[in-house]
Amino acid sequence: MMCTRKTKTLVSTCVILSGMTNIICLLYVGWVTNYIASMYVRGQEPAPVKKLDESQGDTLKIIERLDHLENVIKQHIQDAPAKPEETEAEPFTDSSLFAHWGQELSPEGRRVALKQFQYYGYNAYLSDRLPLDRPLPDLRPSGCRNLSFPDSLPEMSIVFIFVNEALSVLLRSIHSAMERTPPHLLKEIILVDDNSSNEELKEKLTEYVDKVNGQKPGFIKIVRHSKQEGLIRSRVSGWRAATAPVVALFDAHVEFNVGWAEPVLTRIKENRKRIISPSFDNIKYDNFEIEEYPLAAQGFDWELWCRYLNPPKAWWKLENSTAPIRSPALIGCFIVDRQYFQEIGLLDEGMEVYGGENVELGIRVWQCGGSVEVLPCSRIAHIERAHKPYTEDLTAHVRRNALRVAEVWMDEFKSHVYMAWNIPQEDSGIDIGDITARKALRKQLQCKTFRWYLVSVYPEMRMYTDIIAYGMLQNSLKTDLCLDQGPETENVPILYICHGMTPQNVYYTSSQLLHVGLLSSTVDDDDNRCLVDVNSRPRLIECSYAKAKRMKLHWKFSQGGPIQNLKSKRCLELQENNEAEFGFQLVLQKCSGQHWGLTNVLRGLAS
Ligand SMILES: *[C@@H]1O[C@H](CO)[C@@H](O)[C@H](O)[C@H]1NC(C)=O
Ligand SMILES: *[C@@H]1O[C@H](CO)[C@@H](O)[C@H](O)[C@H]1NC(C)=O
Ligand SMILES: *[C@@H]1O[C@H](CO)[C@@H](O)[C@H](O)[C@H]1NC(C)=O
Ligand SMILES: [Mn+2]
Numbered sequence: 001m002m003c004t005r006k007t008k009t010l011v012s013t014c015v016i017l018s019g020m021t022n023i024i025c026l027l028y029v030g031w032v033t034n035y036i037a038s039m040y041v042r043g044q045e046p047a048p049v050k051k052l053d054e055s056q057g058d059t060l061k062i063i064e065r066l067d068h069l070e071n072v073i074k075q076h077i078q079d080a081p082a083k084p085e086e087t088e089a090e091p092f093t094d095s096s097l098f099a100h101w102g103q104e105l106s107p108e109g110r111r112v113a114l115k116q117f118q119y120y121g122y123n124a125y126l127s128d129r130l131p132l133d134r135p136l137p138d139l140r141p142s143g144c145r146n147l148s149f150p151d152s153l154p155e156m157s158i159v160f161i162f163v164n165e166a167l168s169v170l171l172r173s174i175h176s177a178m179e180r181t182p183p184h185l186l187k188e189i190i191l192v193d194d195n196s197s198n199e200e201l202k203e204k205l206t207e208y209v210d211k212v213n214g215q216k217p218g219f220i221k222i223v224r225h226s227k228q229e230g231l232i233r234s235r236v237s238g239w240r241a242a243t244a245p246v247v248a249l250f251d252a253h254v255e256f257n258v259g260w261a262e263p264v265l266t267r268i269k270e271n272r273k274r275i276i277s278p279s280f281d282n283i284k285y286d287n288f289e290i291e292e293y294p295l296a297a298q299g300f301d302w303e304l305w306c307r308y309l310n311p312p313k314a315w316w317k318l319e320n321s322t323a324p325i326r327s328p329a330l331i332g333c334f335i336v337d338r339q340y341f342q343e344i345g346l347l348d349e350g351m352e353v354y355g356g357e358n359v360e361l362g363i364r365v366w367q368c369g370g371s372v373e374v375l376p377c378s379r380i381a382h383i384e385r386a387h388k389p390y391t392e393d394l395t396a397h398v399r400r401n402a403l404r405v406a407e408v409w410m411d412e413f414k415s416h417v418y419m420a421w422n423i424p425q426e427d428s429g430i431d432i433g434d435i436t437a438r439k440a441l442r443k444q445l446q447c448k449t450f451r452w453y454l455v456s457v458y459p460e461m462r463m464y465t466d467i468i469a470y471g472m473l474q475n476s477l478k479t480d481l482c483l484d485q486g487p488e489t490e491n492v493p494i495l496y497i498c499h500g501m502t503p504q505n506v507y508y509t510s511s512q513l514l515h516v517g518l519l520s521s522t523v524d525d526d527d528n529r530c531l532v533d534v535n536s537r538p539r540l541i542e543c544s545y546a547k548a549k550r551m552k553l554h555w556k557f558s559q560g561g562p563i564q565n566l567k568s569k570r571c572l573e574l575q576e577n578n579e580a581e582f583g584f585q586l587v588l589q590k591c592s593g594q595h596w597g598l599t600n601v602l603r604g605l606a607s
Contacts, residue, residue: 003298003306003331096386097123101287116166121385122253122285124166130288132168132175136257136381139281139292141321144259144377153265154245155187156335159238161231162252163194167204169253169383174220176255185261187244189220191252192237195228230353230397231332236346239338248335250380255283257379264335264378267324272337273370275361277330278378285386295376297327299458300359301521302420304402306331309460310524324373328458329362333380344368345441348404350433354394356401363409366457368447399423400432408438410450413463415602419470420519422505424600460522466509469559471599472498473506473514476560477574481582485517485529491540493531495574495586500599508598508605512554512566516540531555531572533565536588538572559607563596572596 097117102110113125158177162170174189191209193201209220223241225234235249246268264276277298282291296308297315311325344365347357362372388394399421406414418425454461473483478495485503486494493516498504507515514531517540530543533552546553554566563572571591574584601607 003308097286099286100284101126117386120164120166120169121387122166122169122383123288124169126288127166127168127172130168130172132172133179134172134255136176136255137290137292138258139290139379140257140259140377141295143320143322144263147263147322147377149262149266150269153185153262154269156181156185156246156248156261156265157188157190157242157244157338158186158248158250159190159192159235159242160250160252161192161194161234161238162196162201163228163234164196164198165201165252167198167200170201170205171208173250173252173254180256180258181261185265188218188242190238190241191220191222192234192241193222193224194230194234195225230351232347232351232354232357232401233349235357236349239341239346242338245338246335247338247341248333250333251382253283253383253385254333255381257281257381260378260380263375267373267375268335268337271371272340273365275330275365275370275372276335276378277327277333277372277374278335278380279374279376280331280333281379281381283381283383285383288383290381295321295325295374297325297374298331298358298362298372299328299460299522300362302416302461302519303398303521304356304359304405304417305398306358307522309522312460322377324375326457327362327372327374328366328453328460330358330372332358333382334358334361340370344370344445345438348401348408348438350435350438351401351404352433353397354388354401355398356405359402360405360409363405363450363453364442364447366448367409367450367453368442368445400430403428403430403432404435404438407432408435408442412465413450413454415467416464418600419464419467419507419602420521422471422500422599425602460524462521462523462525464507464509464519466511467507467515468510468603469508469598469601469605470506472500472504474498474597474599475574476595476597478582478584481574481584483516483586485540491529493538493540493586495580495582495584497582506598508555508557510604512556513543514555514557514563515543533568533570533588536568536570538586538588557596557598557605559601559605560595560597561607562591562594564591 095114095117097114098110101123102113105113109125113123116124158181160170160173170191177189178186191205206222209222212220221241223237225237229237238249239247246265248264260278264278267274267276279293279295281293283289284291293308295311297311299307299309301307306329308331309328315323315325348360351357351360365372402417402421406417410417415425418428423430454463475481480498481495482498482500482504483506484494484496486492496504502518505517505519507519509515515528516531517529520526520528527542527544529540530546530553532539532541532546534541541551541553543553552565552567555572556564556566564570565588568588569591570588571594573587573589573592573594575587575589576583577585598605
């Protein structure tokens with residue numbers, strides 16, 4: 001699971017998405033670097049900087065700068081997943097692993113620790129040296145200790161899914177589950193090995209399981225996949241093997257806190273159509289310290305990456321920090337009535353590898369008559385890895401899975417997902433597989449509309465029904481340059497080589513606004529920025545501020561036509577300028593008849 005609290009800017013996106021990029025973004029806060037950093041974050045190739053005309057002096061300088069920065073950054077992402085056998089690297093003292101840990105290690109110790117870190121995405125070297133039964137700080141709100149629960153609660157199967165998890169991390173997960181779940185409530189533990197290649201997960205794991213089962217026959221079951229199925233189908237395999245009336249589906253790098261199970265089972269016993277998530281704390285990937293996270297609901301942005309959300313107003317009004325937090329979706333680990341999970345259609349097994357299934361489940365449960373909640377009194381600590389072992393190109397899988405969700409569940413709002421990923425809604429060229437069975441499921445369960453869901457369950461999500469065109473904004477005079485939000489800390493839009501990443505997202509609305517840059521997904525985010533004519537200069541200003549101040553933020557635009565400010569009548573145009581980085585600069589001037597185009601038209605944009 002990989003979840004962000006708030007996506008403020010491109011920089012903070014890098015910081016949150018993964019530990020390794022954290023360094024990059026903080027060290028090199030410049031707009032050029034942001035692009036490269038963000039590309040690594042998104043698992044894509046660096047911008048095609050070589051496409052430039054190398055005869056231009058300024059351009060060459062930029063290429064040099066980019067090449068240099070790219071090298072610097074590449075060094076810093078040596079933490080990226082590496083195959084275990086190919087790491088003969090020298091001890092890498094500026095790896096993020098050593099930022100808060102390991103200063104006193106010998107060079108040899110460092111080398112071993114780093115190698116393991118590169119492989120697992122967390123400090124397996126340290127994990128191997130920590131006790132399996134280490135205590136956790138009790139981070140529950142104080143009222144939780146006073147709650148009482150029914151004597152008779154349903155039994156539970158706990159499923160752990162993993163691929164190439166460090167054995168000690170997996171064993172600590174199992175241990176803490178057995179230690180901190182009342183024995184009469186834990187029927188069995190199911191381990192789903194999604195075709196790990198890691199040797200220690202074979203014999204050594206089997207030995208451990210045999211030892212436990214010697215005391216408690218059949219208590220731990222292992223399901224091994226003979227080919228890699230990804231996280232989504234792994235969860236479903238675990239569910240298939242489970243026999244208790246309630247099933248808990250977890251990653252295998254967690255530690256359970258005291259009293260986590262009783263509140264969950266109580267809520268499910270009261271109503272089997274509730275899907276429950278515990279509250280998450282973080283196990284830091286470098287020093288394995290527990291970091292307390294604030295209480296949060298679980299949602300998602302329009303790319304369908306999961307997001308922690310502020311609990312809803314109604315929850316705060318209760319002034320009861322032990323009360324369940326109603327949640328629009330799940331970040332991935334959850335507990336569910338075994339039978340009910342089947343009735344509502346398990347997970348979408350047509351999804352590949354990683355991502356989106358948690359959002360799909362949340363939307364489906366709500367739209368089809370169930371509910372989702374997070375319990376403050378049930379706490380689990382979970383390792384947020386510095387990087388994922390599943391695949392190097394996670395993003396492509398998340399995007400594909402997200403489009404499945406959009407097509408099956410989101411009705412007219414599916415456009416929002418396409419816009420957020422900045423891909424055309426028709427003929428996107430992305431094969432999302434067969435969705436007829438999921439559509440049939442929706443019909444069979446007689447589920448409500450996505451509009452109902454947005455209004456009733458996820459009012460924090462912003463709607464963009466007024467956007468009529470989106471993509472890169474290009475001028476016919478120089479089509480390899482695109483409008484770009486420019487340096488993060490400034491409000492001056494620029495021209496830059498087209499790469500189609502977030503800083504070049506442009507959205508045109510039916511109310512004649514031009515949004516530039518990241519489109520905010522929820523009300524917790526910062527506002528969007530709008531193109532504004534400020535004293536005849538193009539500027540990016542927060543839309544709500546510009547509106548309140550009655551600034552010149554409305555633009556007439558038709559596909560292939562000029563972009564003209566309604567008030568000032570000036571046009572957004574390119575002007576040749578040898579001083580400018582790419583030979584042109586962006587100006588507002590008397591319209592000379594230049595033409596602009598936006599990549600994707602949704603509807604109603606004249607051309
Ligand atoms: C918990 O219960 C004890 C005794 O029953 C009481 O004194 C205390 O105030 C309660 N604490 C909370 C947080 O409700
Ligand atoms: C993993 O998959 C390969 C084939 O892709 C298979 O030969 C191997 O036995 C599998 N490993 C396990 C542990 O199931
Ligand atoms: C607070 O919430 C808990 C859990 O739902 C409930 O048992 C308790 O009665 C609530 N306390 C108050 C004062 O409403
Ligand atoms: Mn995880």
